[in-house]
Amino acid sequence: MSRKDDLLVKPKPDVMVEAVEVHKSFGRNEVLKGINFEVKTGEVACIIGPSGGGKSTFLRCINHLEKIDAGQLSVAGELIGYKLKGEKLHEMKDKEVAAQRRSIGMVFQRFNLFPHMTAAENVMAGPVVVQRRNKNEVRDRAQELLTKVGLGDRGNAYPMQLSGGQQQRVAIARALAMDPELMLFDEPTSALDPELVGDVLDVMRQLAQSGMTMVVVTHEIGFAREVGDTLGFIADGVVADFGPPKELLANPNSERLKAFLAKVL
Amino acid sequence: MSTDQTEGTHKKPTEPIQAVPVRHPGRWIGVGVIAIFAAMFVNSLLTNPNWGWPLIGEWIFSPPILKGVGVTLLLTFLAMLLGLALGVLIAIMRLSPNPVMSGSAWVFVWVFRGTPVYVQLFLWGSIIALYQRISLGIPFGPEMISFDTKTLIPAFVAALLGLGLNEAAYMSEIVRAGILSVDEGQEEAATALGMSRLQTLRHIVLPQAMRVIVPPTGNETISMLKTTSLVIAIPLTTELFFQAQVIGNRLFQPFPMAIMASIWYLALTSVLMVGQYYIERYYAKGAMRELPPTPIQKLKARLGRGGDDE
Numbered sequence: 001m002s003r004k005d006d007l008l009v010k011p012k013p014d015v016m017v018e019a020v021e022v023h024k025s026f027g028r029n030e031v032l033k034g035i036n037f038e039v040k041t042g043e044v045a046c047i048i049g050p051s052g053g054g055k056s057t058f059l060r061c062i063n064h065l066e067k068i069d070a071g072q073l074s075v076a077g078e079l080i081g082y083k084l085k086g087e088k089l090h091e092m093k094d095k096e097v098a099a100q101r102r103s104i105g106m107v108f109q110r111f112n113l114f115p116h117m118t119a120a121e122n123v124m125a126g127p128v129v130v131q132r133r134n135k136n137e138v139r140d141r142a143q144e145l146l147t148k149v150g151l152g153d154r155g156n157a158y159p160m161q162l163s164g165g166q167q168q169r170v171a172i173a174r175a176l177a178m179d180p181e182l183m184l185f186d187e188p189t190s191a192l193d194p195e196l197v198g199d200v201l202d203v204m205r206q207l208a209q210s211g212m213t214m215v216v217v218t219h220e221i222g223f224a225r226e227v228g229d230t231l232g233f234i235a236d237g238v239v240a241d242f243g244p245p246k247e248l249l250a251n252p253n254s255e256r257l258k259a260f261l262a263k264v265l
Numbered sequence: 266m267s268t269d270q271t272e273g274t275h276k277k278p279t280e281p282i283q284a285v286p287v288r289h290p291g292r293w294i295g296v297g298v299i300a301i302f303a304a305m306f307v308n309s310l311l312t313n314p315n316w317g318w319p320l321i322g323e324w325i326f327s328p329p330i331l332k333g334v335g336v337t338l339l340l341t342f343l344a345m346l347l348g349l350a351l352g353v354l355i356a357i358m359r360l361s362p363n364p365v366m367s368g369s370a371w372v373f374v375w376v377f378r379g380t381p382v383y384v385q386l387f388l389w390g391s392i393i394a395l396y397q398r399i400s401l402g403i404p405f406g407p408e409m410i411s412f413d414t415k416t417l418i419p420a421f422v423a424a425l426l427g428l429g430l431n432e433a434a435y436m437s438e439i440v441r442a443g444i445l446s447v448d449e450g451q452e453e454a455a456t457a458l459g460m461s462r463l464q465t466l467r468h469i470v471l472p473q474a475m476r477v478i479v480p481p482t483g484n485e486t487i488s489m490l491k492t493t494s495l496v497i498a499i500p501l502t503t504e505l506f507f508q509a510q511v512i513g514n515r516l517f518q519p520f521p522m523a524i525m526a527s528i529w530y531l532a533l534t535s536v537l538m539v540g541q542y543y544i545e546r547y548y549a550k551g552a553m554r555e556l557p558p559t560p561i562q563k564l565k566a567r568l569g570r571g572g573d574d575e
């Protein structure tokens with residue numbers, strides 16, 4: 001397919017994330033070799049796969065933390081990082097990319113809370129710095145979000161004073177403060193002690209029930225089975241298997257997924 | 266610990282241990298030797314008239330010296346401010362992906378760090394002499410406006426430029442190390458929230474870099490306070506040490522006056538050290554679970570509880 005044909009893939013109204021033949025290389029190492037993936041609005045899409053398969057890279061492409069080399073990637077019908085003018089693609093300015101990222105929340109494996117700010121200040125950082133809103137105006141909302149993730153009483157604590165599970169829930173609240181229409185999770189529980197995983201998954205489950213569109217890279221097969229609407233298996237830079245989680249996990253289509261599941265289950 | 270219990274009596278395993286501490290005879294010998302030397306030194310300070318204590322007492326708060334202290338402080342403060350502001354800018358340029366930006370920042374550091382500050386001050390002084398007049402007008406054509414640089418760039422501004430630009434070269438390296446010390450995930454998280462590069466730097470990266478930047482900046486400030494004594498290379502003559510020398514030469518007593526200047530420098534650097542302690546504490550916020558109490562808080566706690574140990 002030529003570039004021009006690719007661009008004829010028209011966004012569908014009920015699709016939040018659409019990836020068509022997405023390629024990404026680091027130097028000569030081709031990490032994504034044509035990813036095709038679709039997430040409908042309101043769905044929870046889970047992604048599993050072996051280490052180094054390109055799961056994080058794909059997630060980072062969705063909010064343009066990485067630039068894609070070929071293919072097409074759109075969120076809510078808008079191309080990410082590029083604009084179509086006439087028949088040509090133009091790179092977006094930093095400002096425009098930043099504006100696009102505001103409607104996409106991201107939660108990282110290692111939380112990445114801002115250590116010099118309290119939990120409440122972390123949650124307010126987006127609205128205050130990016131949207132230039134008044135601190136007093138967003139304080140109530142921050143408190144509300146912290147309560148929602150079960151940390152209503154820890155607003156004044158610094159990240160260092162919180163457990164890993166609490167930090168990750170603050171990170172979720174921080175992303176939600178920007179009122180995103182899409183949430184990306186990159187292995188949100190794999191840096192946590194086993195007994196802390198449950199609290200974070202509970203918050204994510206609640207979020208899914210509230211209708212948030214989510215893409216979740218995870219090793220928690222149980223969560224994928226229970227909460228996921230779709231499940232993608234990314235290995236070697238391609239979506240090697242795809243389907244409703246319960247069916248896919250019970251009857252994997254591909255040998256690779258069979259082998260992977262045999263190892264992790 | 267209460268003192269009424271005999272040291273070393275071991276009762277029940279549940280009670281706090283009351284062990285005999287290890288004895289350090291070597292330390293006591295060292296303390297004795299130091300005490301003897303200190304006593305000899307203090308004795309000489311008090312009895313040898315060459316120290317000129319009465320003279321120092323007479324001049325230490327005299328108007329020219331107080332003015333010198335003022336100039337030294339003002340120069341230190343402004344030069345550090347210039348050095349810090351320019352240093353941050355150069356550090357950011359140095360880290361820019363644009364090779365022209367990073368290249369010119371590198372050249373700046375290369376030049377200003379690679380030549381002695383005394384020579385740089387001399388050159389700034391000469392530049393005033395070289396360009397006695399700055400004229401604005403059409404090149405090679407009629408002159409429209411002209412300034413006398415003697416009034417436009419007085420010696421103080423030359424000193425400020427000389428010290429500030431030199432400082433910027435050092436500060437930029439300190440700031441750069443600070444920025445590089447911040448975890449990459451921080452920038453990533455800020456970017457993902459939709460912050461621009463500048464917002465990320467200002468609100469996320471720099472505040473965290475401060476923890477690494479502040480301690481060496483304190484040292485730089487103390488160093489700057491002392492380096493101001495070199496501005497005679499310009500020449501700027503109102504600064505503390507030169508004023509002390511002038512008085513010393515006039516009285517044929519240069520030694521006591523140099524001691525007097527040293528006392529001032531020591532007093533000023535001591536104040537700076539206290540300031541540095543509190544600034545470092547401020548930026549440790551979030552890096553430690555709990556800040557240790559300040560000396561004053563410790564003192565208050567002791568007095569408040571009547572010297573009771575916890």
Ligand SMILES: Nc1ncnc2c1ncn2[C@@H]1O[C@H](COP(=O)(O)OP(=O)(O)OP(=O)(O)O)[C@@H](O)[C@H]1O
Pocket residue numbers: 026029031049050051052053054055056057058
């Ligand atoms: N910034 C980068 N520069 C160079 N190579 C990179 C970069 N980021 C990722 N890679 C490479 O891309 C490949 C895929 O990495 P990625 O992090 O996407 O894998 P993953 O599926 O998320 O694995 P894991 O389960 O271990 O997190 C790896 O081989 C990795 O070395």
Ligand SMILES: [Mg+2]
Pocket residue numbers: 055056057186187
């Ligand atoms: Mg990963």
